[in-house]
Amino acid sequence: MKKLIPLLFCLPLFGYATAAHALNNSMWSMMAGGCVSADVDVALQGTHYWTVTGGMRVKHKGTDTNDIHLVCPVNLTYGLVNRLELYYANDGDLSGSDYYVKATLRGVSKLNGLYTADICTATSSSNNNTWAMTSCSFDTTIDTTANSYWVDVTIHRASALYTPEVNGVDLAVVQ
Secondary structure (H helix, E strand, O other), X not given: OOOHHHHHHHXXXXXXXXXXXXXXXXXXXXXXXXXXXXXXXXXXXXXXXXXXXXXXEEEEOOOOOOOEEEEEEEOOOOOOOXXXXXXEEOOOOOOOOOEEEEEEEEEEEOOOOOXXXXXXXXXXXXXXXXXXXXXXXXXXXXXXXXXXXXXXXXEEEOOOOOOOEEEEEEEEOOO
């Protein structure tokens, strides 16, 4: 009986995860707070940006205007995906270049370490003060046997007038 108790505890969790994936066709997702800083100085997090809402969203801190660069490792092990989705808020100048968030899906060969071309880039284009999603579609096969993948996220602002935020990124299947 002792061996059954942990298994019984895990069954509802597995069922919930499976149902959640089936509802939105998401095959992989990462909250921005779960990504790592791509900046050389990891102390930059405390100075330039912070994670909010329990470490999920990422945004600039105070009046800082340094770009925030995050790397989100993709651990996709099943399924075919054909869309990168970026969830964000507060792109103050809409389609301008003073405020934006951008996510790029990239890969590298496991065999020889050669970088593959950018697979797809999603950039904020609308939304002033609400949450939104932007995406890009691609035809490239995500081959996790031969390559490793990650999503580069950039949060940019030219001044402290607006504070763009990233909630997370997602790889999904669109029929």
